Amino acid sequence: MSERKRQDYSESQKVTIFDKEFLPHIDSMYNFAYRLTFDEDDAKDLVQETYLKAFRFIDSFQQGTNAKAWLFRILKNSFINDFRKKSKQPAKVDYQEVETFYNSDNVDESITTDLRVETVQDMIGDEVSTALNALAVDFRTVIILCDLEGFTYEEMAKILDIPIGTVRSRLHRARNLLKEKLQSYAQSMGY
Amino acid sequence: MGIFFTNWLKSNKKQSQQEGVSSEKNDCSDCTDFNKCMAVLENVLDNEASPVEHQFFKEHIEKCMPCFTKITNEKDIRALIKLKIQKKTVPSDLVQSIKSKIQETV
Numbered sequence: 001m002s003e004r005k006r007q008d009y010s011e012s013q014k015v016t017i018f019d020k021e022f023l024p025h026i027d028s029m030y031n032f033a034y035r036l037t038f039d040e041d042d043a044k045d046l047v048q049e050t051y052l053k054a055f056r057f058i059d060s061f062q063q064g065t066n067a068k069a070w071l072f073r074i075l076k077n078s079f080i081n082d083f084r085k086k087s088k089q090p091a092k093v094d095y096q097e098v099e100t101f102y103n104s105d106n107v108d109e110s111i112t113t114d115l116r117v118e119t120v121q122d123m124i125g126d127e128v129s130t131a132l133n134a135l136a137v138d139f140r141t142v143i144i145l146c147d148l149e150g151f152t153y154e155e156m157a158k159i160l161d162i163p164i165g166t167v168r169s170r171l172h173r174a175r176n177l178l179k180e181k182l183q184s185y186a187q188s189m190g191y
Numbered sequence: 192m193g194i195f196f197t198n199w200l201k202s203n204k205k206q207s208q209q210e211g212v213s214s215e216k217n218d219c220s221d222c223t224d225f226n227k228c229m230a231v232l233e234n235v236l237d238n239e240a241s242p243v244e245h246q247f248f249k250e251h252i253e254k255c256m257p258c259f260t261k262i263t264n265e266k267d268i269r270a271l272i273k274l275k276i277q278k279k280t281v282p283s284d285l286v287q288s289i290k291s292k293i294q295e296t297v
Contacts, residue, residue, distance in 0.1 A: 011297055014297075015297075018293070023286060026281055026285065026286060027278075027281055030279060030281045030282075030285070031278055031279050034279045040279070040282070043279070044282055044285055047285065047289075048285065048288060048289050048292070051289045051293075052289065052292055052293065052296075055293050055296070056296075115268060116264070117264055117267040117268055117271065120268055120271040120272060120275065121271060123275060124275070125275045125276065125277040126277070127275075128272055128275035128276055129275075129276055129277050132272075132276060146237060147269055147272065147273055148273060148276060152237075152238075152239065153237065153239050168233070171233070171237075172233060178272070179268070
């Protein structure tokens, strides 16, 4: 994604690209930012910062290519490199969860984490959102990108700067963790 | 099943082991191809499966009830989670605020 040939857009072309190709993704961008920061003001600042960067570097964007993936990549990098440091609420990281992931040879990784459709059916949105938000940021991110935003593995690999194999395994692990959280939450609520 | 698919399964298994993922556990004891199915299932669900994988899985679930049930359940759970995750509304002044800042730079 960083290998793109530089363009030389006129000012009016830049504004057109920005309005027609970048701004239509603001809804997804804001939701992604909110799920990273858990704060409406922080999410707003992060999205604004991302769009300003996108405009500043618009000559490295090729018109008609995947603007959404490019914007998500900028937002993710802004969050990691700049935003997390000055955020009012630092990203919540469950270190035990991350450690378990990176040392997971002896962990049950089967896809068959037991979760019935009826369990999720009975939950309200808040409960599902809470379970997603409780995941460490790396796991939360892949679920958002794949299951909520519909990015392909290849796009996710480019957005996150990781190999496709890592996308696949991280996603697999994230889904199992989410299912475990939903399952234990359902049990505690007596569903 | 072609040599390509066999090699893919081997490399996928190797990759999975490197990433710390194992699909060895088989709790669908009625399925004779469980490991293969689990390796392919997520690709199918995520629209990442090759035509060979699609064909394998399509034919397999026609004769394997545990895997048919599994994929149906997985599909439904993913759809439900997507449906239940609440969307935040973009603040009404955000677009204007971004455009104003850009105007300052042009």
